[in-house]
Amino acid sequence: xxxxSAISTAFARWPSWATIKIRRCDLDIADSSFLSMPKIxxxxxxxRKEWCLTQDELAKLVGSYREKIRAIENxxxxxxxxxxxxxxxxxxxxxxxxxxxxxxxxxxxxxxxxAQLSKKFERDKTQKGRRKTRLLQxxxxxxxxHVEYV
Amino acid sequence: xTGTHPGELVLAIRPFTKGLAYVFAEGPLSxxxxxxxxxIGAKWNARCFAAARALLDHLKPDVLVLAKEEExxxxxxxxxxxxxxxxxxxxxxxxxxxxxxxxxxxxxxxADVGAVTRHEIAEAIASQIPAFAHRLPPPRRNWDNxxxxxxxxxxxxLVMAHYCARPSPDID
Numbered sequence: 001x002x003x004x005s006a007i008s009t010a011f012a013r014w015p016s017w018a019t020i021k022i023r024r025c026d027l028d029i030a031d032s033s034f035l036s037m038p039k040i041x042x043x044x045x046x047x048r049k050e051w052c053l054t055q056d057e058l059a060k061l062v063g064s065y066r067e068k069i070r071a072i073e074n075x076x077x078x079x080x081x082x083x084x085x086x087x088x089x090x091x092x093x094x095x096x097x098x099x100x101x102x103x104x105x106x107x108x109x110x111x112x113x114x115a116q117l118s119k120k121f122e123r124d125k126t127q128k129g130r131r132k133t134r135l136l137q138x139x140x141x142x143x144x145x146h147v148e149y150v
Numbered sequence: 151x152t153g154t155h156p157g158e159l160v161l162a163i164r165p166f167t168k169g170l171a172y173v174f175a176e177g178p179l180s181x182x183x184x185x186x187x188x189x190i191g192a193k194w195n196a197r198c199f200a201a202a203r204a205l206l207d208h209l210k211p212d213v214l215v216l217a218k219e220e221e222x223x224x225x226x227x228x229x230x231x232x233x234x235x236x237x238x239x240x241x242x243x244x245x246x247x248x249x250x251x252x253x254x255x256x257x258x259x260x261a262d263v264g265a266v267t268r269h270e271i272a273e274a275i276a277s278q279i280p281a282f283a284h285r286l287p288p289p290r291r292n293w294d295n296x297x298x299x300x301x302x303x304x305x306x307x308l309v310m311a312h313y314c315a316r317p318s319p320d321i322d
């Protein structure tokens with residue numbers, strides 16, 4: 001079976017990647033030990049307190065302002081790319097570790113786009129097309145590696 | 151079901167004469183938020199309850215962990231007991247599970263590491279959770295007052311007692 005059709009079959013199980021979210025929630029309700037969505041929006045507060053920094057001091061390190069740090073900690077706003085890089089550097093944690101909910105939502109959006117592209121790549125039988133399909137397969141494998149659908 | 155769910159959010163609140171200490175965690179060694187709110191003066195109970203309610207509303211834990219009444223009422227009070235009952239009642243109203251652990255439960259949890267006194271338990275916690283290490287107060291001398299920082303470790307010990315009593319299926 002061609003790579004293209006394999007991945008399109010995989011994506012076809014979830015016509016829209018958003019369906020995964022619904023399935024995850026269903027699974028959570030059925031058995032929360034099976035898979036859980038991140039309950040904590042971000043861990044900036046935890047890391048900041050771990051290192052005894054005030055919001056003002058962290059804002060100075062990041063090059064932002066205190067109100068923005070507070071909003072980020074409360075999950076009411078998202079960090080900019082610069083702030084994200086700064087947080088990752090300051091606390092020596094990856095961005096998905098610091099912002100699990102943000103990372104999940106970005107991943108869902110990327111996978112939704114990938115689902116759309118997979119239909120296009122499926123028709124491309126060239127070397128480049130197969131290479132692109134391989135990337136989408138890898139992405140799908142990475143996302144579903146910790147999920148066991150029954 | 152007796153085990154904790156992975157990612158179960160636990161909030162332990164430990165009231166003391168000058169306020170509230172709290173630890174919010176998603177695992178025995180994974181605190182997310184912690185601190186102490188200083189509350190002194192008139193209407194201590196009402197203000198402590200308001201602070202606890204604000205914590206519950208903001209942090210939205212799955213489980214509220216409190217000390218068992220008779221253990222908290224050392225020295226003063228029905229006042230602390232009433233506060234704990236108010237907090238437990240509010241949590242029930244918010245569909246938050248409430249668990250209470252006595253000092254015996256906490257000591258049982260830390261028996262394996264040889265920690266018996268509050269300070270030894272605090273030292274054991276500080277050695278396991280680096281974020282708390284700098285908050286460890288010096289051992290209390292007979293003529294010293296209790297350090298408010300020790301109550302933070304009391305709250306952390308309650309969290310650990312909770313995970314000890316109801317281990318997660320993932321934790322051996």
